Amino acid sequence: MIYQGKAFKVLEYSEGIAELRFDLEGESVNKFNQLALEDLDQALAAIEQDSAIKGLILSSGKEVFVVGADITEFVANFRLDDDTLFGLVMDVNRLFNRLEDLDIPTVTAINGTALGGGFEVSLATDYRVLSTKGSVGLPEVKLGIFPGWGGTVRLPRITGADNGIEWICTGKTWKPEDALKIGAVDAVVEPEKLMQAAATLLQRCIAGELDFRERKQEKREPLKLPPIEAMMVFETAKPFIAQKAGPHMPAPVTAVKTVQKHASMPRDKALEAEAKNFVKMAKTPVAEALVGLFLSDQFLKKQAKEWIQQSGPVEKTAVLGAGIMGGGIAYQSALKKTPILMKDINQQGIDLGLKEAGKLLSKRVTKGKLDSAGMGEVLNRIMPTLSYGDFGGVDVVVEAVLEKESVKKAVLAEVEEQVRDDAVLSSNTSTISITELAKALKRPENFCGMHFFNPVHMMPLVEVIRGEKTSDETVATVVNYAHKMGKTPIVVNDCPGFLVNRVLFPYFGGFSQLVQDGADFRKIDKVMEHFGMPMGPAYLLDVVGIDTAQHAQKVMEEGYPERMKTEVKTPLNVMFEQERFGQKNGKGFYIYEPDKKGKPRKQVDERAFELLKTVVAEPREFSEEEIIARMMIPLGLETVRTLEEGIVQSAIEADMALVMGIGFPVFRGGILKYIDAMGVDQFVKLADQYAYLGPLYQATDGLRQMAAGGKRFYN
Numbered sequence: 001m002i003y004q005g006k007a008f009k010v011l012e013y014s015e016g017i018a019e020l021r022f023d024l025e026g027e028s029v030n031k032f033n034q035l036a037l038e039d040l041d042q043a044l045a046a047i048e049q050d051s052a053i054k055g056l057i058l059s060s061g062k063e064v065f066v067v068g069a070d071i072t073e074f075v076a077n078f079r080l081d082d083d084t085l086f087g088l089v090m091d092v093n094r095l096f097n098r099l100e101d102l103d104i105p106t107v108t109a110i111n112g113t114a115l116g117g118g119f120e121v122s123l124a125t126d127y128r129v130l131s132t133k134g135s136v137g138l139p140e141v142k143l144g145i146f147p148g149w150g151g152t153v154r155l156p157r158i159t160g161a162d163n164g165i166e167w168i169c170t171g172k173t174w175k176p177e178d179a180l181k182i183g184a185v186d187a188v189v190e191p192e193k194l195m196q197a198a199a200t201l202l203q204r205c206i207a208g209e210l211d212f213r214e215r216k217q218e219k220r221e222p223l224k225l226p227p228i229e230a231m232m233v234f235e236t237a238k239p240f241i242a243q244k245a246g247p248h249m250p251a252p253v254t255a256v257k258t259v260q261k262h263a264s265m266p267r268d269k270a271l272e273a274e275a276k277n278f279v280k281m282a283k284t285p286v287a288e289a290l291v292g293l294f295l296s297d298q299f300l301k302k303q304a305k306e307w308i309q310q311s312g313p314v315e316k317t318a319v320l321g322a323g324i325m326g327g328g329i330a331y332q333s334a335l336k337k338t339p340i341l342m343k344d345i346n347q348q349g350i351d352l353g354l355k356e357a358g359k360l361l362s363k364r365v366t367k368g369k370l371d372s373a374g375m376g377e378v379l380n381r382i383m384p385t386l387s388y389g390d391f392g393g394v395d396v397v398v399e400a401v402l403e404k405e406s407v408k409k410a411v412l413a414e415v416e417e418q419v420r421d422d423a424v425l426s427s428n429t430s431t432i433s434i435t436e437l438a439k440a441l442k443r444p445e446n447f448c449g450m451h452f453f454n455p456v457h458m459m460p461l462v463e464v465i466r467g468e469k470t471s472d473e474t475v476a477t478v479v480n481y482a483h484k485m486g487k488t489p490i491v492v493n494d495c496p497g498f499l500v501n502r503v504l505f506p507y508f509g510g511f512s513q514l515v516q517d518g519a520d521f522r523k524i525d526k527v528m529e530h531f532g533m534p535m536g537p538a539y540l541l542d543v544v545g546i547d548t549a550q551h552a553q554k555v556m557e558e559g560y561p562e563r564m565k566t567e568v569k570t571p572l573n574v575m576f577e578q579e580r581f582g583q584k585n586g587k588g589f590y591i592y593e594p595d596k597k598g599k600p601r602k603q604v605d606e607r608a609f610e611l612l613k614t615v616v617a618e619p620r621e622f623s624e625e626e627i628i629a630r631m632m633i634p635l636g637l638e639t640v641r642t643l644e645e646g647i648v649q650s651a652i653e654a655d656m657a658l659v660m661g662i663g664f665p666v667f668r669g670g671i672l673k674y675i676d677a678m679g680v681d682q683f684v685k686l687a688d689q690y691a692y693l694g695p696l697y698q699a700t701d702g703l704r705q706m707a708a709g710g711k712r713f714y715n
Ligand code: NAD
Pocket: 320, 321, 322, 323, 324, 325, 326, 343, 344, 345, 346, 349, 350, 399, 400, 401, 402, 403, 404, 411, 428, 429, 430, 431, 451, 452, 453, 454
């Protein structure tokens, strides 16, 4: 043993060859936290002083190579002043430079995933050998930043500017063959041959067969690209990347500009240029939001894990109703390896459910994500049935029959007779109270809500709704099932609309009032899409279904009459009365005609404006700012109410639910993060400015207190 620290060890691998092994104590993965960086400094000092070392392999003692920098340290670091943050980044650069500048050949043996800083450290060695089980990439842009530890400097110098830019700006994780193709790694070998392959490479360097010094030199010099070519590469990349990234994501374009800027510089100057721009990106609200979301996601995963410890078995499940949702649930469960009975009352329903699952699976086969044998296996896990015959062996049942309380109660009571006493029952209802449905059951403690979003295979969120009598074990079992299905469960308490629909309908309320006051719904859609929503509210209502929305609106009005009941006819009511149900019957706020692929294409329909004339004031221009304010205030205030009432337990869960459930823009990090970014006091002021619009715009006392106390939702 040449050196032993808490993160790095330096061992003798074979004569003259040392192994610098990253194996972070007490962690399941390697990440560059402060401790690891300090330890690398010590380990390098030991190597620098040992003249017997003639070659060095950088390796990992974990299954992954290195997942990257420790993102939990980002929040505090990104809040440091510019100079201090710049200093921190440059400290790491100096460290990696020392690795690069060792006067011996170095190679990284990448045994698993090497991402971000984990891949960047490997770029500082002369060679990289990658296991067939490994993968590499620079995902930083997904966090609103770009590689700041030499990634933008070294990768383009190793792979050429165009490849480097593609890797940096897409943030993708690449397979071994992709990495080999562009020269990001020098060899790909089977896992068991990895260390030997790395050692052989070093021996060839030591024997003088390979010129490792030239490798080092290439990375210290400016990028080898003639000026005209350089201009072509960068100037064509910029608009292309800008368009792909969209108006709200500045990091990818700044990354290209950074590479362009330091292309003519030697390494040390180039690293400074990179660090300067990195600091700029780290300070953007987008980076703050995206880093926050990453951490929130980790938090949710940890929470789910804790729940799962209390879970009952989830080996075999059942869904009642093979409709849009039931079919989707069966598909998702089977895909993720939990066998599922799919029961309907008529064969037609079952045929439809199976057809839908078959279609989705065929798509996966076409995309190469599944082979036909795999497809058969998945389909075999869906067991269609018209009877309760096999329900005795079922652990969890999801009810997804039509949205009618009396029917659901009858079906739930019926299935309760067929399952074991400890089986868990759940309902995918969108609007009916879980506590109310539980009244039909003998074992209400074994029942809760399991609210999926449409389309099930695409939407990551599942609201797990706890009724008054739901037991912890029931919640845990359903959380476990959602997790097994690859979904993100968020546990909420029962209330009309649960969490997501409860805050979505006030947003639609804001939309209705704007239209009634003379705003053009197309403009509202455009503004909200520009704000970052996946679709504007009129379009969203058409997609959800005007009839479905009308029904849910009624439930919300009954649940919250003081805020949500309206005396006047709304644009939604008009569409409903005219049987313009949205995409499902080809007309709503817009009209829809199938495109070449058969997908409904939205078009403007003058008739919609004619119909709305009966409920709207004279057309009037609204500024973008006013539209956003009038849409965000009701959404924000209702979210605050759910938090204050304990419907949802934390700001993190509320924001994550909105990001996953309604596509609230990720770069804004969620509505509560949005309020934080604006300042709680400013948000209250804005709400007060629009308070004349009615109760949806009345800030809560709790929020006023937060504003007065200078508090935030996130610290
Ligand atoms: P759907 O009409 O497509 O499907 C309902 C299915 O239930 C039909 O196949 C019907 O034959 C079957 N069914 C009726 N009575 C039954 C019984 N007694 N036993 C077994 N099967 C029976 O409806 P959907 O859109 O899939 O909605 C189902 C549930 O999911 C509803 O509660 C709905 O509110 C909820 N939901 C729907 C969406 C959505 O966007 N469609 C989203 C979230 C939740």
